[in-house]
Amino acid sequence: MTASAFSAAVAAVRAGASPDTAAEDLLQQLTEDERLGLLDGDLPFWDAMADMLGNGYNRTPYPMGRVDRLGIPGLLFSDGPRGVVMGASTAFPVSMARGATWDTTLEERVGTAIGREMRAQGANFFGGVCINLPRHPAWGRAQETYGEDPVLLGEFGAALTRSVQRHAMAVAKHYALNSMENARFTVDVTADDATLHEVYLAHFRRVVDEGVAGIMTAYNSVNGEWAGQNEDLMEGVLRRRWGFTGVTVSDFIWGLRDAATSLRAGLDVEEPFQQQRARHLSADLAEGRASWDDVDRAARRILRTQIHHYATREPEEPSLGEVFGDAHRALAREVAARSMVLLRNEQVAGAPVLPLRRDAVSSVAVIGRLADLPNTGDHGSSDVRAPEVVTPLRGLTEALPHATIRHVAEDSPEAAAEAARASDVAVVVVGYTAMDEGEYIGSAMFADPALLALFPPADDSPAGQELLGRLTEQAGTDLSIVGSQGAGGDRASLRLRPADAEIIRAVAAANPRTVVAVVTAGAVITEEWRDAAPAVLLAWYSGCEGGRALADVLLGEVDTAGRLPFSIPTTEDHLPFFDRDATAITYDKWFGQRLLDRDGHRAAFPLGFGLSYTTFTLSGLEAGPVSGETFDATVTVTNTGPRDGRHVVQLYGLPTGAGDDFPARVLLGFASVAVPAGRSVRVTVPASVRPLQRWTGDGFAPAAPTATIEAAAYAGDPAAVTASSPWPGR
DSSP states (O other), rough: SSSHHHHHHHHHTTTTTOOOHHHHHHHHOOHHHHHHHOOOOOOOOHHHHHHHHHHHHSSEEEEEEGGGTBBOOOEEEESSSSSSOOOOOOOOOOOHHTTTTTTTHHHHHHHHHHHHHHHHTOOOOEEEEEOOOOSTOOOOOOOGSSSSSHHHHHHHHHHHHHHHTSEEEEEEEOOOOOSSSTTTTOOOOEHHHIIIIIIIIIHHHHHHHHHHHHHEEEESSEEEEEEEGIIIIIIIIIIIIIISSSEEOOTTTSSSSSSHHHHHTTTOOSSSSSSSSHHHHHHHHHHTSSSSHHHHHHHHHHHHHHHHOOOOOOSOOOOOOGOOOHHHHHHHHHHHHHHOEEEEEETTTEEESSSSOOGSSSSEEEEEETSSSSOOOOSTTTTOOOSSOOOHHHHHHHHHHTTTEEEEOOOOOOHHHHHHTSSEEEEEEEETTTTBBBBBBBGGGGGGGHTTTTOOOOOOHHHHHHHHHHHHHTTSOOTTTTSSOOOOOOOOOOOHHHHHHHHHHHHHHHHHSSEEEEOOOOOOOOOOTTOOOOEEEEEOSSOHHHHHHHHHHHHTSSSSOOOSSOOOOGGGGGGGOOOOOOOOOOSSOOOOOHHHHHTOOSSSBBBOOOOOOOOOEEEEEEEEETTTEEEEEEEEEEEEESSOEEEEEEEEEEEEOOOOTTTTEEEEEEEEEEEEEEEEEEEEEEEESGGGGEEEEEEEEEEEEEEEEEESSTOOTOOEEEHHHHHHOO
16 A cells, blocks of 8 residues: 555554544545545446446446545445455355355355455455345345344354455445345335344344444335435434444445435445436535535545554455465365255165265266256346356266266256166256346336436436437346346245156156255245155255365265255245235244244244254253353264264254244354264354344343243254253343
């Protein structure tokens, strides 16, 4: 960093000065135009939009608030979360797959790799800590988040935050109540205070506690006000109640509806280009619709966040050679293998189908349209352009170089069965693609006057005039604003295609050693075909090394250590109401495993479920004292099976007498542990009592005077062990 006013501020903080004081000193050196320039992006709107649609989304950092005169670097944005969207970076498994590892130490390794690849490519602001709660599994962007439980979301979000922030500022999103994709620009989501604080805000509170640098607001409206200009959420909850000191930023392009209102409400930066604030804010200030105090409040936060980051980040500068380098590809493979969840593994001829024995496999039928498709997730803002993606077919072909591989890609049950019948084992790869789920911007919005009004005039930009004309002509078709054609959006069905179910049944009838690998981001209802498939594996959108990871798991090189980060129902009737085109909806506390428990419905597969290639027992649970809002529990994990393996200990709390308006069982903490065959390991599980608290008008209070603590392999595990609660209400 060359000598400048900004570098002097950073040096002062490193020497012990307050970041607030350093930010104030720097603020006083800015002109009025420079202060206003901090509050939005640096790129002219229409030129940047044309580049985005012509050359691709976020290939280089999007700069916001850079002031070269004083050396202020600005917020240099790169999207996520499956890796760095810029350049040609490492595509890790999607966040939901990483949540299935239940291993925050592993997620920290991913975050460190992401932070290093970002910094090497010139970015400092990572918009990839995605922690929205998927109220319904049809949500199109479920792949970008970690699971259905606030504790899982909060702990993984905190892990990604603290690891990324060794090299870049982390931004958590989308705040708040964002879990509908098709209607996100129009829907008003209402929720009472208890629902907000106990469920939908709890994980954002956790990442604020972790020191996240930024919070990105959602597109949707919350309780009657757009999230990007919702003062209750930003100044009320985020600042005054939680003490957040970082920067608030809008979601892109349509993240606010009024420049002055958003500034007064506490939104610091309009992302990512020169748009509404560049066009309107000077006049708003002159007319008194906003004040220079509002400007300076935002400017201080923006400056303080940058100064603090540059004063505390690791000094080492990563090299470009790390981007998609061998170490990060190996990590992507490790994470993908650890994420895969074995749901079913029946015995055939006296032994489970999986793992496959190399010496018993001379031929494999690899079936399905997805078997040789690079399929790392949707083509929206989280799409990572890895230079190479290893498909399941390639992974199995490499892993079994001497085996005959029979690949059937077409939707032909007859051809699939014929290949399966001639092979020792059949692997059927089914599920979804970017056409079925993911980020969605239907170009019908370009006929929506309310959204068109948010664009600046294109009169002075030939590129803008051409682009706007093209977009309005295409209204009514499916278009991704980030540069790829594809439907995406909220899933229309939670089931596989009928053709897939037919192929599974035909293959399983032809070969009893049939494995079904399901590519998905969320719950898939399997009732119409699961009984026919002796082995079922959730393989996720598994990143650039997913095919090799799948082979590692199928051949037993890696234990099946993934556990479901959500519950899977037996029918859609057991889920909350969902209308992907709704303009208004009310959220309550009931979703996922909590809703199934309340209504007495058995899950097809409960939260936390997953089979291993070995077996485990738990014993000797002890719950330690509560310190603040946390406690540690210890439990012995014994591997009772024939091989080394990895288990996930899940700690649940069962409040006694909390009432029908509170969940019967809540997740408190978890730990992933490797245990050698025939050995026992004493494990410490960090836990929180926050999920055992209910919201009152005066804040949180214990939901019940006592609670039982349960260490389990999954929610409702009959083999769980229990202990008395270290409950502060006792």
